[in-house]
Amino acid sequence: MRLLIIEDEKKVADFIARGLRAERFAVDVARDGMAGWEMVSAVNYDLVVLDLMLPGISGTEILRRLRCRGGNAAILVLTARDATNDKVENFEAGADDYLTKPFAFAELLVRVKALLRRPPPTRNHVLRVADLELDRLTQQVRRAGKRIELTAKEYSLLEYLAAHPGRVLSRTMIIEHVWDESFEGLTNIVDVYVRHLRVKVDEGHSKKLLRTVRGVGYCLSEEEAT
Amino acid sequence: MRLLIIEDEKKVADFIARGLRAERFAVDVARDGMAGWEMVSAVNYDLVVLDLMLPGISGTEILRRLRCRGGNAAILVLTARDATNDKVENFEAGADDYLTKPFAFAELLVRVKALLRRPPPTRNHVLRVADLELDRLTQQVRRAGKRIELTAKEYSLLEYLAAHPGRVLSRTMIIEHVWDESFEGLTNIVDVYVRHLRVKVDEGHSKKLLRTVRGVGYCLSEEEAT
């Protein structure tokens, strides 16, 4: 999940960014309206956290443009406490939710999660493939009930594979999903990470879940390879 | 003091929130049962103002869950005038006080203050994780029966971690709860205090309770990492 924060106060931006990153979101920060607008145009974000009080292009202007461009990013607006009059306006202009400053991070997090959960209501908390379980809420992984520690990237990759069990995913697809959009041409990073996962997930189990499909990519499946 | 209002009527919620903020409480608002439950799970509130008539999860359900989870938040329930029959039920379910709508703000304030002033009743003073015990009444901490001296901040941090055993808490969350300032930019103060705790709590014990989850935060847990 890709998020953009458009906020000029460094403290606030850092604080939010750090918290959201800890929740394993990919977070970018823009420090003013112009930069924000450019980034929004360049990348397909899932959600934008937008401060309305900005130097350069005003937040309201960005909001309007975003909606008229018809992107599919959810928009969470930050307003000053007493700007209550603007609220109605903002909702009309296309904000999906708003929060008045100052706010507790937990409050922001709840709203962000609510907005991101919105489109696919089928998003299950627990993915299961054979005796492998991933909990998307707590990001915990277990195999045969035993806890497995994964790094951020490892988890990300495994989640992607587990979300499409039995399906063969190409390296290109994987890179686009797990790593940022554009990754330099030739790299074997996917292979390396698949190996990491094999060591942590498959090693010591007779049933191997990670399967290589030559010339195509990788696949996480219950079926035993021949 | 951290308060949460769970109330779907915007007018009422705003009204109460504003009034309580003027009294210098840190107030969060949840607009439906689901959001409320998530926030309660995420944050250790001192008091929850809970409307019983909610969309999503019903207020009664939240009440039940809260108590069964055994948080230490006081709960002030708002009910409709004529729902007198429910009152007894609610008290049994664990409400600490109730108020019938409509009510005067002053009335609410009196009850809130009374609840917050109350000496923590004989409910869950003791948090326990493995052989670590914290008594919230006396703020005493013991590991394997042996007394540990902690400073105010150290205790505060440990209590927060112990209140959510097994759960990974991000630095952002921790800063918000233990240091109530909202937006402190980048600081490693949490790291420093975790170290203090490690020296006092984990050092000399073979089973380490404080676990670092890289890129995310910290966790107090009985479970041994793999």
Place this chain on the structure above:
DNA sequence: CCCATCATTAAAAAATACTGAAAGTCAGAT
């Protein structure tokens, strides 16, 4: 047997966490 493809390993680069000490704060005692 050849060659493209994949696996494995090592090691550089980047990100993140730990550590110890200095500087700053605050409350109680003198």
Place this chain on the structure above:
DNA sequence: ATCTGACTTTCAGTATTTTTTAATGATGGG
């Protein structure tokens, strides 16, 4: 009011882990 000592916070250097690159060895289909 000033001092004192404990507590809190900041800072900077070190250590560790993760991520990425790259080089080498293995494998299998044609």
